[in-house]
Amino acid sequence: MRILSFVLCLLVVGYSATAQQYSLKQCIDTALNRNILVQQTGLQMQSAEIDKNQAKMNLLPNVNSRWNYGNNFGRNVDPITNTYTNNQLSSSNAGLDAGVILFNGMRLQNLIQQTNFSHKAAELDYKQAKDNLVLNVILSYMQVLVSEDVLNVSRAQLLVTKKQIERMEIMVKEGSAGNFQLTDMKGQMANEQISIVNLENNLQQAKLTLCQLMNIPYEAGMQLERTIQLNENLYAQSSPEVIEAALQYMALVKANEYRVKSAEKNILVAKSGYYPTISLGASAGSSYSNLFTRLTPTTISEVETGTYIKSGSARTPVYREIQNFSTSSVSYFKQMENNLGFFAGVNMQIPIFNNLQTKNRVRQAKLQLKNTQLNAENTNYQLKQNIEQAWLNMQTSYNRYAMLKDQLANFEESFRAAEVRFESGVINAAEFLIAKNNLDRSKINLVQTQYEYSFRTRVLDFYQGK
Structure with missing residues (x-):
C-alpha cells in the first residue's frame, strides 16, 4: 500500500512538473493572437483602410493603353484611306488615353471623408473586439482561480471529516460512542467526496473555457499564476459616473458616432448625382492597315x-x-509612327433625367442615416442598462461579502466550541456536523463571493475603458 501511494505521488509530481504554467498576460496575448473573431475584425479594419486609400486615389488621373489587331473579310472600310475595299483587310490600332475628373458635385471629396469615418469606426470595432476578449479572458482566468480555491477549501474540510472519523472509530471500539454516530460521519464524508468530484469538474470546465478563449488545445493540468489582486473595498465610482465614463471612452460608443458621420457624408455623396460632371481628357493613337x-x-x-x-x-x-x-x-511600326495623332479636350455630362435614380439614392441614404442613428441610440441605451445592472450586482456582492466575513468569524468560533464539546462527549455527531457544515458553507460562500465581487468591479472598470 505504501509503495502504491509512493508511485502515485511520483506520478502526480511528474504531471505537475510537465503542466504548463500561464500568467494572465500570457493568456491575454495568446488569446489576442489566436482568436478568430478578433482576427476577422482586424481584416474588416484593413478592408476599410483600403477603401479609404482608394477614395483618395480616385482624385488622380486615369491612364490606360489600348491595342488591337484583327482580320476583316468582305467589303470593309480601310482605316487608313477611309475607302471601301473588297480585299481581305488586316488592321491594328494602338493608343494611350488619360482623363481626370475636374468636378462632379464634390462626390470624390465627400467619399474620402465618408470612408475615413468608416475606417475610424472599423478601428474602434477592432479595439472593442480585443477589449471584449481581454475581459472574458480575465473573468475566465479568475473563474479557474476561484474554482481552485473552492476545491482546496472542500479538500481541507474533507481532511477534517476524515480526522473525526478516525477518532470516532476508536471511540466506537472503546464503546464510548455509538456506531450510528460513526455512520453519520461516514455519510458526511461521502457527501463531501461527491461535492469534491463536482468541484473538480467545475474546475476543468473553467480551464476548458479559458483554453477555448485562447484557441489552444484543452490542457487539464494547466497552472495559473496567482497575480490577480482581489478587491475588498467598496467600489469608488457611482453608477452615473460609470455611465458617463463609458459614453465618453468606450470604443463601441465612439465607433457608432463615426458611423453616424459616415452616413451623413453618404447623403452628400448621393446628392452629387444632381450636379454635372466635368472631366479633362487626352489621348494619343495610331493605326495600321496591310492595304496601305x-x-x-x-x-x-x-x-x-x-x-x-x-x-x-x-x-x-x-x-x-x-x-x-x-x-x-x-x-x-513605320505606319504606327507615320499615323500618330493626338487629342485633348474637356467633357461635360449634365444629368437631365435618369429615372429618378439620384433622388431614390438620396432617400435611401437618409433612411440609412436614420437607422444608424437609431442603432447608436439603442446601443447607448443598452449600455446604460447593462452598467446599471452591473453596478447593482456589484453592490449586492459587496454587501454579501461583508456579511459573510462576519458570518465566517462567528461560525469559526462556534465550530471550535463544538469540536471541543464533541471530543468531550457533550454533544453528539449530528450537532457537531451541523456546526461543521455551517462553517464549510460559510468558507465556500465567502471565497465565491469575494471573487464574484472582484468580477463585478472588473466589469465596471471595463465599461470605463480601464
Missing part, C-alpha cells in the same frame, strides 16, 4: 491626250508626260 502601300517614282511615259494641233490639213497629236510609280508595303 508606299508609291516610289520610277519612269516617265508619254501618252496621247486625245487632242491634236491642226496645221493646214495636217494634224499633229498632243502628248503628255505621266509619272510612273512602283508600290511597296509599309511595315507595321
Whole structure:
C-alpha cells in the first residue's frame, strides 16, 4: 500500500512538473493572437483602410493603353484611306488615353471623408473586439482561480471529516460512542467526496473555457499564476459616473458616432448625382492597315491626250508626260509612327433625367442615416442598462461579502466550541456536523463571493475603458 501511494505521488509530481504554467498576460496575448473573431475584425479594419486609400486615389488621373489587331473579310472600310475595299483587310490600332475628373458635385471629396469615418469606426470595432476578449479572458482566468480555491477549501474540510472519523472509530471500539454516530460521519464524508468530484469538474470546465478563449488545445493540468489582486473595498465610482465614463471612452460608443458621420457624408455623396460632371481628357493613337502601300517614282511615259494641233490639213497629236510609280508595303511600326495623332479636350455630362435614380439614392441614404442613428441610440441605451445592472450586482456582492466575513468569524468560533464539546462527549455527531457544515458553507460562500465581487468591479472598470 505504501509503495502504491509512493508511485502515485511520483506520478502526480511528474504531471505537475510537465503542466504548463500561464500568467494572465500570457493568456491575454495568446488569446489576442489566436482568436478568430478578433482576427476577422482586424481584416474588416484593413478592408476599410483600403477603401479609404482608394477614395483618395480616385482624385488622380486615369491612364490606360489600348491595342488591337484583327482580320476583316468582305467589303470593309480601310482605316487608313477611309475607302471601301473588297480585299481581305488586316488592321491594328494602338493608343494611350488619360482623363481626370475636374468636378462632379464634390462626390470624390465627400467619399474620402465618408470612408475615413468608416475606417475610424472599423478601428474602434477592432479595439472593442480585443477589449471584449481581454475581459472574458480575465473573468475566465479568475473563474479557474476561484474554482481552485473552492476545491482546496472542500479538500481541507474533507481532511477534517476524515480526522473525526478516525477518532470516532476508536471511540466506537472503546464503546464510548455509538456506531450510528460513526455512520453519520461516514455519510458526511461521502457527501463531501461527491461535492469534491463536482468541484473538480467545475474546475476543468473553467480551464476548458479559458483554453477555448485562447484557441489552444484543452490542457487539464494547466497552472495559473496567482497575480490577480482581489478587491475588498467598496467600489469608488457611482453608477452615473460609470455611465458617463463609458459614453465618453468606450470604443463601441465612439465607433457608432463615426458611423453616424459616415452616413451623413453618404447623403452628400448621393446628392452629387444632381450636379454635372466635368472631366479633362487626352489621348494619343495610331493605326495600321496591310492595304496601305508606299508609291516610289520610277519612269516617265508619254501618252496621247486625245487632242491634236491642226496645221493646214495636217494634224499633229498632243502628248503628255505621266509619272510612273512602283508600290511597296509599309511595315507595321513605320505606319504606327507615320499615323500618330493626338487629342485633348474637356467633357461635360449634365444629368437631365435618369429615372429618378439620384433622388431614390438620396432617400435611401437618409433612411440609412436614420437607422444608424437609431442603432447608436439603442446601443447607448443598452449600455446604460447593462452598467446599471452591473453596478447593482456589484453592490449586492459587496454587501454579501461583508456579511459573510462576519458570518465566517462567528461560525469559526462556534465550530471550535463544538469540536471541543464533541471530543468531550457533550454533544453528539449530528450537532457537531451541523456546526461543521455551517462553517464549510460559510468558507465556500465567502471565497465565491469575494471573487464574484472582484468580477463585478472588473466589469465596471471595463465599461470605463480601464
